[in-house]
Amino acid sequence: MHTLVDPFGRKIEYLRLSVTDRCDLRCFYCMPEGFNDFEEPAHWLTFDEIERVVGLMHDMGLKRVRITGGEPLVRKDVDDLARRLKHDVGVQDISLSTNATRLSKQAHALRQAGVDRLNISLDTLRPERFKDITQGRLDKVLDGILTAKAEGFTPIKINMVAMKGVNDDEIGDMLEFCVEHGFTLRMIETMPMGDTGRNASDHYLDLQTVKKQLTQRFDLIPTIDGSVDSGLIYGGGPARYLRVAGTNTHIGFITPISQHFCETCNRVRLSVDGTLYMCLGQEHNYPLRDLLRRGIPDDELKEALIAAIGLKPERHEFSEKPEQIVRFMSMTGG
Ligand code: SAM
Numbered sequence: 001m002h003t004l005v006d007p008f009g010r011k012i013e014y015l016r017l018s019v020t021d022r023c024d025l026r027c028f029y030c031m032p033e034g035f036n037d038f039e040e041p042a043h044w045l046t047f048d049e050i051e052r053v054v055g056l057m058h059d060m061g062l063k064r065v066r067i068t069g070g071e072p073l074v075r076k077d078v079d080d081l082a083r084r085l086k087h088d089v090g091v092q093d094i095s096l097s098t099n100a101t102r103l104s105k106q107a108h109a110l111r112q113a114g115v116d117r118l119n120i121s122l123d124t125l126r127p128e129r130f131k132d133i134t135q136g137r138l139d140k141v142l143d144g145i146l147t148a149k150a151e152g153f154t155p156i157k158i159n160m161v162a163m164k165g166v167n168d169d170e171i172g173d174m175l176e177f178c179v180e181h182g183f184t185l186r187m188i189e190t191m192p193m194g195d196t197g198r199n200a201s202d203h204y205l206d207l208q209t210v211k212k213q214l215t216q217r218f219d220l221i222p223t224i225d226g227s228v229d230s231g232l233i234y235g236g237g238p239a240r241y242l243r244v245a246g247t248n249t250h251i252g253f254i255t256p257i258s259q260h261f262c263e264t265c266n267r268v269r270l271s272v273d274g275t276l277y278m279c280l281g282q283e284h285n286y287p288l289r290d291l292l293r294r295g296i297p298d299d300e301l302k303e304a305l306i307a308a309i310g311l312k313p314e315r316h317e318f319s320e321k322p323e324q325i326v327r328f329m330s331m332t333g334g
């Protein structure tokens with residue numbers, strides 16, 4: 001029976017699981033340059049603890065887990081965790097969000113472990129610009145992306161944070177790149193998460209306008225259900241998709257600011273320190289780590305999880321209260 005239902009009747013089927021708050025890049029909209037104040041390893045949930053929480057949530061209706069961070073591939077043996085969640089717990093769909101810097105070395109093991117789908121962050125195809133945005137090297141990332149393609153991951157979704165005056169002149173080129181490789185492109189609006197996200201909001205770009213501009217260069221066809229996909233093919237997430245005519249490439253628009261999608265929100269987030277967050281844009285949370293380490297029995301842990309879901313707020317308030325979230329995206333698990 002599905003028991004993870006929030007006070008607004010939304011079934012919680014999807015967990016964003018952050019396995020680390022660390023990262024080998026410093027995307028300016030996400031993490032401050034030089035930032036080093038990370039969670040202590042002793043506070044990280046162990047794989048056993050994660051497996052236990054996910055297992056109980058799975059008993060109560062959880063269907064999908066996205067492994068994320070920070071950069072998930074900086075945590076050792078993430079493929080092992082994926083294997084355990086997929087094969088021991090039985091989670092139907094395991095996906096992973098990554099910046100792809102370490103993907104060329106890990107794509108094979110992740111595929112073998114049962115990771116179904118990858119979301120890869122890529123904001124630009126220009127090496128200098130990539131360095132300016134992330135402090136990292138584009139060639140390593142492209143190498144990782146092409147290795148993942150060769151390993152047979154499908155669909156591969158490229159997540160591009162669209163920013164005025166930063167990369168808004170490259171959106172068409174990025175779509176061409178995705179058409180060439182058979183990837184899906186997802187455009188994301190900047191969100192005011194932490195000071196970094198708020199500063200990036202100066203570059204906020206309304207994706208409704210981008211969509212109109214793209215139709216001048218591409219023949220874009222609405223997907224069959226008209227707008228929001230809810231199936232596993234595209235991820236059951238908040239993106240609204242169009243297809244590039246004559247190709248299998250889709251472009252999705254994730255518009256938390258210009259057109260929020262809270263009424264269909266089906267997810268919660270577990271941070272690396274074992275705090276369950278109910279919403280990216282709100283503070284409502286439920287700390288689980290101490291309960292786990294005090295040896296809470298399964299039935300009580302299930303009650304705690306139900307109580308946590310009971311805290312889920314109706315919607316974010318990014319527009320009304322942009323100052324309210326002090327956590328960077330990498331702390332909650334993007
Ligand atoms: N490191 C991995 C990556 O970059 O894909 C996974 C974690 S990252 C926090 C997840 C997603 O959050 C990325 O697609 C990133 O672009 C996005 N993100 C981070 N900060 C953001 C912000 N302030 N506004 C919008 N998206 C943001």
Ligand code: SF4
Binds near residue numbers: 026031069099121330
């Ligand atoms: Fe790292 Fe991802 Fe944040 Fe960039 S968006 S700093 S890659 S966690």
